Amino acid sequence: MNLYRRLCLFGLLAGTAYNIIRFPVMNLYAASIGVAPEFIGFVLAASTLTGIPGKLVFGVLGDRSGHCIVLIICGLALTIPPILYIFAQTTPLLVAVRFMNGVATAALGPTANALISELAPRDERGVQLGTYSSVQLVGRTVGPWLGAVLLGIGAMAVVAPKAAAELGAGPTEIPPPDAFLSAFIVSAVIGAAVLIIGLT
Numbered sequence: 001m002n003l004y005r006r007l008c009l010f011g012l013l014a015g016t017a018y019n020i021i022r023f024p025v026m027n028l029y030a031a032s033i034g035v036a037p038e039f040i041g042f043v044l045a046a047s048t049l050t051g052i053p054g055k056l057v058f059g060v061l062g063d064r065s066g067h068c069i070v071l072i073i074c075g076l077a078l079t080i081p082p083i084l085y086i087f088a089q090t091t092p093l094l095v096a097v098r099f100m101n102g103v104a105t106a107a108l109g110p111t112a113n114a115l116i117s118e119l120a121p122r123d124e125r126g127v128q129l130g131t132y133s134s135v136q137l138v139g140r141t142v143g144p145w146l147g148a149v150l151l152g153i154g155a156m157a158v159v160a161p162k163a164a165a166e167l168g169a170g171p172t173e174i175p176p177p178d179a180f181l182s183a184f185i186v187s188a189v190i191g192a193a194v195l196i197i198g199l200t
Contacts, residue, residue: 015139
């Protein structure tokens with residue numbers, strides 16, 4: 001597989017892994033561990049805040065140290081935080097892990113654009129940048145849907161037996177933290193695949 005196709009696969013999987021736990025999983029997880037409603041928006045925004053200085057930092061790092069190291073950092077930022085979410089059951093810890101998770105998008109954006117601009121023939125740069133962006137958007141589209149499906153399965157497994165016994169109906173409230181485990185694990189596994197691609 002040539003470098004451009006590997007980069008597209010990297011972007012597809014990175015977009016999927018990151019967005020599995022972004023919406024609607026993260027806001028519901030924050031509510032399930034007791035984050036105050038007025039702070040849930042900040043929890044969601046924390047990963048984006050990383051990108052404000054991060055895109056510049058990783059752009060410079062890629063130029064000076066090579067883009068491969070930045071792709072590896074991106075893979076690590078997609079693999080480790082989803083596991084840490086399982087243990088981040090207070091607002092400060094959750095915000096800290098969200099900042100770590102935001103490193104992924106901060107690292108990927110400038111690096112992918114720089115690599116494509118360097119490698120693509122001059123008359124194909126627009127096409128290749130556009131194709132890469134579209135492929136990444138597929139991941140960003142699939143991710144929230146997959147996250148919602150995994151959350152639904154997790155919620156049914158954790159909540160439904162008790163709800164059925166007590167009320168004769170399925171869960172109607174915010175799922176408990178255990179219900180989010182499958183979404184976090186799948187996100188981490190896809191993140192590990194991204195890391196492997198970055199290492200090869």
